[in-house]
Every structure is written in structure tokens, then in C-alpha cells.
Amino acid sequence: MTTLEKAKHIAYIKALDDHKDFIEYWMSEHLRMNGLYWGITALFLLKHESEFQKDDVIQFIQSCYDETHGGFGSFPKHDSHLLSTLSALQILKMYDILDDTLTSEQRLSTVRFIKSLQLPDGSFQGDRFGEVDTRFVYTAIQSLSILEELDQGIVDGAVGFILRCQNFDGGFGMVPGAESHAAQCFTCLGTLAICGALDKMDQDQTELLVDWLSERQVISGEFSGGLNGRPEKLPDVCYSWWVLSCLSILKKLDFIDGEKLKGFILKSQDLKSGGISDRPDNQVDVYHTLFGIAGLSLLGYEDLVPVDPVYCMPCFVTNTIKKYPY
Amino acid sequence: MKESKLYSDKSLFRTGQLLNLNPELYTIWNFRRDILTNFKFKQIPDTDPLKKTAALHKLIISELQFVQAKLSQYPKCYWIWDHRRWCLLNDSQSDWKHELDLISMFFQADSRNFHAWQYRRFIIQCYKDSLSSEDARIQVDWDEFKFTTKMINKDISNYSAWHNRSKLIEKLFIGSSVLKDDNDVYLQVFNAKDKLKFLRKELDLIKTAFYTDPDDSSVWIYLKWLFGDYYIKDLPKNESRKLLEDTIKDIDELNELETEDNGFDNQWCLKSDLFLLKSLLKLLPKDDSSESWKERVDTICDKLIQLDPMRKNKYREHKLQIATES
Numbered sequence: 001m002t003t004l005e006k007a008k009h010i011a012y013i014k015a016l017d018d019h020k021d022f023i024e025y026w027m028s029e030h031l032r033m034n035g036l037y038w039g040i041t042a043l044f045l046l047k048h049e050s051e052f053q054k055d056d057v058i059q060f061i062q063s064c065y066d067e068t069h070g071g072f073g074s075f076p077k078h079d080s081h082l083l084s085t086l087s088a089l090q091i092l093k094m095y096d097i098l099d100d101t102l103t104s105e106q107r108l109s110t111v112r113f114i115k116s117l118q119l120p121d122g123s124f125q126g127d128r129f130g131e132v133d134t135r136f137v138y139t140a141i142q143s144l145s146i147l148e149e150l151d152q153g154i155v156d157g158a159v160g161f162i163l164r165c166q167n168f169d170g171g172f173g174m175v176p177g178a179e180s181h182a183a184q185c186f187t188c189l190g191t192l193a194i195c196g197a198l199d200k201m202d203q204d205q206t207e208l209l210v211d212w213l214s215e216r217q218v219i220s221g222e223f224s225g226g227l228n229g230r231p232e233k234l235p236d237v238c239y240s241w242w243v244l245s246c247l248s249i250l251k252k253l254d255f256i257d258g259e260k261l262k263g264f265i266l267k268s269q270d271l272k273s274g275g276i277s278d279r280p281d282n283q284v285d286v287y288h289t290l291f292g293i294a295g296l297s298l299l300g301y302e303d304l305v306p307v308d309p310v311y312c313m314p315c316f317v318t319n320t321i322k323k324y325p326y
Numbered sequence: 327m328k329e330s331k332l333y334s335d336k337s338l339f340r341t342g343q344l345l346n347l348n349p350e351l352y353t354i355w356n357f358r359r360d361i362l363t364n365f366k367f368k369q370i371p372d373t374d375p376l377k378k379t380a381a382l383h384k385l386i387i388s389e390l391q392f393v394q395a396k397l398s399q400y401p402k403c404y405w406i407w408d409h410r411r412w413c414l415l416n417d418s419q420s421d422w423k424h425e426l427d428l429i430s431m432f433f434q435a436d437s438r439n440f441h442a443w444q445y446r447r448f449i450i451q452c453y454k455d456s457l458s459s460e461d462a463r464i465q466v467d468w469d470e471f472k473f474t475t476k477m478i479n480k481d482i483s484n485y486s487a488w489h490n491r492s493k494l495i496e497k498l499f500i501g502s503s504v505l506k507d508d509n510d511v512y513l514q515v516f517n518a519k520d521k522l523k524f525l526r527k528e529l530d531l532i533k534t535a536f537y538t539d540p541d542d543s544s545v546w547i548y549l550k551w552l553f554g555d556y557y558i559k560d561l562p563k564n565e566s567r568k569l570l571e572d573t574i575k576d577i578d579e580l581n582e583l584e585t586e587d588n589g590f591d592n593q594w595c596l597k598s599d600l601f602l603l604k605s606l607l608k609l610l611p612k613d614d615s616s617e618s619w620k621e622r623v624d625t626i627c628d629k630l631i632q633l634d635p636m637r638k639n640k641y642r643e644h645k646l647q648i649a650t651e652s
Contacts, residue, residue, distance in 0.1 A: 030348070030350045031350070113539070129556060130358060158609070167489065168548075169489075176445050177447050178440070179485070204555060208550065214637050214640055230485060231543045231547060256636060
């Protein structure tokens with residue numbers, strides 16, 4: 001079997017930030033903060049986090065702070081959003097510079113920003129314009145967990161909302177009524193796990209969910225062994241994270257074939273220039289690079305830092321977060 | 327422009343240019359909404375309420391045309407779908423029927439696009455909210471139910487349609503109003519709240535579907551739901567038992583044909599048998615013929631371990647469960 005080309009992936013991630021002249025760089029402003037989180041987390045799992053200059057990272061994050069609303073945008077002068085706020089907090093937490101970087105005023109207004117986005121039904125909107133999605137419930141809850149600012153009102157509302165998103169097949173969707181999707185299963189299970197509420201799921205429903213998740217591993221075709229996100233869809237490396245993290249949270253990692261999945265992820269590497277793509281022979285990107293490596297970490301691939309399936313950060317980092325209920 | 331809150335036609339034009347380059351720029355969508363709210367909407371004279379509504383509607387229509395052009399290019403971009411939702415919620419004269427036609431166009435390109443499906447549920451909800459009588463609202467759900475039948479008949483592998491069907495069935499069983507349509511069996515079943523009759527009818531559809539493509543997982547996952555608590559707990563035990571036994575027989579017949587053709591068992595037949603047998607065992611009194619059923623479960627697990635080795639640990643756990651229960 002091919003091995004994980006660690007050195008090439010490190011070089012690939014490092015080079016991403018050197019391409020400031022390219023049009024693609026400016027075209028991806030909207031997810032730069034997420035991109036930074038994907039790259040840095042991958043480096044942490046590869047034990048090479050020092051490849052990025054910590055000071056540059058702090059400076060960038062500070063420049064993305066939204067003075068008007070609190071929270072962080074994806075790029076300087078962009079509006080704050082829950083998605084980029086979580087990524088910023090995760091990066092600071094991983095480098096253990098959260099308290100040194102945020103002033104008490106910034107911390108306070110970030111907490112206020114996140115809490116203000118919870119709606120009466122317990123869900124969260126991503127920003128003031130009202131888009132609701134279980135992704136935002138997760139990002140809000142994890143952000144507050146990192147800041148150790150969860151409280152019963154917020155948690156009960158979020159848990160209630162998440163449980164309403166569970167479907168006939170045991171899976172979870174974006175909002176109540178929406179089709180089950182593996183990434184949404186992750187955001188919902190992750191939220192329940194952070195809130196200490198996994199036992200709130202009905203047991204028969206949990207059994208259906210486990211079954212649904214394990215059926216994501218595709219048997220036939222050229223991508224055999226890979227995981228898909230919904231029934232009858234093609235496998236994609238990112239589901240190595242979304243599905244696997246769920247199975248790990250539910251303690252059923254052995255319900256799929258880890259070796260076959262490793263093979264699929266490793267085949268999706270660019271052996272020449274580094275990086276991992278969604279499927280073998282496609283264009284690589286930093287998103288799939290992280291989720292491929294994180295998947296391998298959950299599978300116990302040699303010499304990778306163990307990743308926390310709930311937070312998608314190294315376990316040694318999440319061990320330092322005070323867990324709810326406080 | 328954004329920083330100085332310069333809300334003008336020129337700013338609006340500029341946001342359009344930027345979004346043409348990159349529709350993922352969520353901050354620009356935000357700015358565009360701010361311009362519309364704080365500038366364009368306010369330009370409309372307040373004098374005549376009717377004229378004001380009409381002018382606003384006209385403005386939103388032109389915005390929707392811009393959104394539609396973007397969506398056709400990027401049918402999976404969250405921000406664009408969200409902007410369309412925002413537009414419709416700001417217009418008291420939104421044309422819901424027009425939106426449904428638009429969605430059908432997206433389904434022609436990709437009948438599993440979960441953005442389009444979610445948007446459809448949103449539109450249906452808005453449309454229902456605009457109706458004054460409960461009778462009219464439930465009629466909309468009934469039409470949606472028929473729409474899922476249509477989509478499934480077109481392609482039984484459309485899991486998104488099966489999912490939506492499950493949601494609509496729950497609504498139709500709750501609804502207190504009487505549905506009116508031609509002499510439709512489903513309609514009579516919903517009016518009578520007769521879950522047993524519904525199951526008999528639905529199982530006919532399932533049977534056609536699994537004979538059409540026995541390797542398609544969508545139908546099999548849906549089948550499990552039909553034998554879950556939602557139905558079973560409302561049926562007399564003997565009826566549930568008979569339905570389960572009949573369905574197992576049907577699946578076994580299909581599996582025999584499949585085995586003749588291919589030389590080996592059909593996995594989905596076995597997986598479904600396993601689920602149904604376990605449900606049956608829950609219904610049977612302990613002293614009944616349950617031992618022979620248990621042996622069948624055990625044999626099926628052994629076969630599945632051979633046929634579907636990626637999930638062998640799951641089947642081993644089933645074996646263990648059955649063994650410890652006896």
C-alpha cells in the first residue's frame with residue numbers, strides 16, 4: 001500500500017500561504033480563516049505546527065476581528081460569521097494563545113456575538129441575516145465550549161433543536177425536515193457530545209444511525225472502500241472525517257473496514273506535489289488534505305497525533321477544555 | 327464603500343460585479359442586502375400603500391432574476407440560495423408557484439440537489455402559511471406527497487424523494503382535515519388514519535421498487551422505517567407479525583431469483599431480512615417458534631460476514647446479541 005507522504009503534504013500546506021499573487025488566493029478570501037484552520041490542524045496532526053509563524057497567524061486573526069459585531073470574519077474587513085469565528089478560536093486554542101491574543105473586551109463581545117445568534121427555537125443563525133443550519137449550531141456550541149461559556153439555557157435549546165433534525169433513517173439534516181447528510185450527522189452528534197447529551201437520542205434511532213453510517217462505505221466500483229455522504233452518491237475523502245468521526249463518537253469505528261478506507265485516502269494523495277483530493281486523480285485542496293489526514297488519525301495511522309472526533313483538533317488540545325456541565 | 331456605508335446605485339452595481347466574479351463572497355451579499363434595505367426599499371414613496379407594495383415587488387423580481395442567473399451557474403452555493411430566501415421573505419407578493427417551477431428546473435439537472443430539495447420545503451411552508459384554511463394547507467402536503475410518488479416512479483433510486491415522503495406521511499397522518507381528490511387509495515388511507523392499510527399499499531410500491539433494482543439501497547433503507555415504531559406500535563400485534571412474515575417471504579423470493587441469476591445471495595435482501603427478523607423476534611412470545619427464527623438470524627449473519635466483509639464486525643455484534651438473548 002502507498003504510504004502517507006507527510007513531507008510533501010507539509011510542503012504543500014506551507015506553500016499555500018506563499019501564493020499571494022495568484023488570483024485564486026484573492027478568490028478564496030471568503031474562506032481564508034477556515035482554510036487557515038484546515039492547514040494548521042493538518043500540520044498539528046503531522047507534528048509540524050511550527051511551520052507557520054505563530055506571530056503572523058496572530059496578526060492575521062486579529063485583523064479579522066469585526067469591531068462592529070464582535071466575532072471574526074474570514075478575512076480582514078469581511079463581516080463576522082459563526083463559521084470563521086469558530087476557525088479563529090480553534091487556531092488560537094491549538095497554539096494555546098487564546099488568552100494572550102484576545103483582549104477581555106474582544107472576548108466578551110465575541111461571546112455576546114455568538115449568543116445573540118441563538119433563535120427562540122434553540123437553533124443558531126450564521127449571522128444577522130437569518131440563515132439557519134445545524135452547521136451553525138455546532139460552530140456556536142463548539143466556540144462557546146472553547147471559551148468555556150456554555151450555559152443551561154443555550155445548551156437545552158441547542159439540544160432540543162438538534163434532536164428535531166433527526167430523520168426516519170436515524171441520520172440528521174440541516175434543519176428539521178431536511179434529508180440526512182453525513183456532514184450534518186457530524187455537526188449534530190458533535191453538538192450533542194459537547195453538551196453531554198448523546199444519551200438523549202432514542203436508542204432505536206441510534207441503532208438506525210449507526211447502520212446508516214456504516215453503509216456509507218462503498219463496496220463496488222473503482223472507489224471501493226471510500227465513504228460517501230448520502231446513499232447512492234460517490235465516495236469523497238472528506239467523508240472519511242464526517243462519517244468516521246460519528247462512528248468514533250458512537251464507539252463503532254470497527255463497523256467499517258478501516259484498512260480499505262486507508263487505501264482509498266492514500267490513493268487520493270498527489271504523490272508528486274503533496275495534498276489530498278476528494279477522489280483519486282482529482283485536484284488537491286487543503287480541505288480534503290485535512291480531512292484525509294484526520295480520518296487516518298482516527299484510524300490510528302502510525303505517527304499521527306490522535307484527533308478528537310468531537311472537536312476536530314488534537315486530543316492533547318481538547319483535553320485542556322473544561323467540559324460541560326461545568 | 328462598505329466601510330463608509332455608502333448605500334447607492336453605484337454600490338449595488340459594484341456588488342453585482344463582484345458576485346459575478348465570485349458568488350461565495352458572503353460579505354458582499356450582506357452588503358447588497360444592506361443596500362437594498364437601507365437605500366433601494368427606502369426610495370419607494372410611502373404615499374400609496376398599494377403602489378408601494380407593487381414597487382417593492384418589482385424591485386424584488388429584478389433581484390430574483392440576478393439570483394437565478396447566479397444559481398444556474400452555481401447550484402450548490404449556500405449563500406445564493408439564502409439570498410433568494412431573504413428576497414422572498416421581504417416581498418408580500420411572492421409567487422410561490424413560480425418558485426416551484428424553478429425548482430423543477432433544478433431537479434432536471436440534478437434530482438438529488440439537497441439545496442433545491444430544502445428550498446422546495448421552504449417554499450411549500452411559505453405557501454402553506456399564506457393559506458387561510460387548514461383544509462387548503464393539508465391539500466398542499468397531499469400534492470407534495472404525490473410529487474414524491476412521481477419522482478420515485480421516475481427514479482426509484484432518488485433517496486431525497488423517499489426522505490421527503492417520510493416527512494409528508496407523518497404530516498398527512500396528523501392532519502385532521504379531509505382530503506379531496508379522485509378515488510385514490512392513499513388518500514382514503516390518510517383520511518381514515520389507517521396505518522395498516524397504508525403499509526399494505528406502500529409495501530406494494532416497495533416491492534415494485536426492489537424488483538426494479540435490488541441493489542439500490544434507497545428502497546431498503548426506507549423499508550426499515552416502515553417496520554419501525556412509528557407504524558408498529560399503532561398496529562395490533564398479529565397484524566404486524568403477518569406483515570413482517572409476508573414481507574420476509576417476498577424478500578426471500580426475490581433473493582432466490584437473484585441467487586439463481588448471480589450465483590450468490592443479494593446483500594440487501596439479507597440485510598433487510600436481518601432487520602425484519604429482529605423486529606419479528608421482538609413481537610414473538612418467548613416460548614413460540616422463536617428459536618428457529620434466531621437460527622435464521624445467525625445463518626444470515628454468517629452469510630453477510632462472507633458477502634460484506636467490510637462490515638463484518640457489525641454482523642458479529644448482531645450474532646452476539648441474539649446469542650445472549652437466548
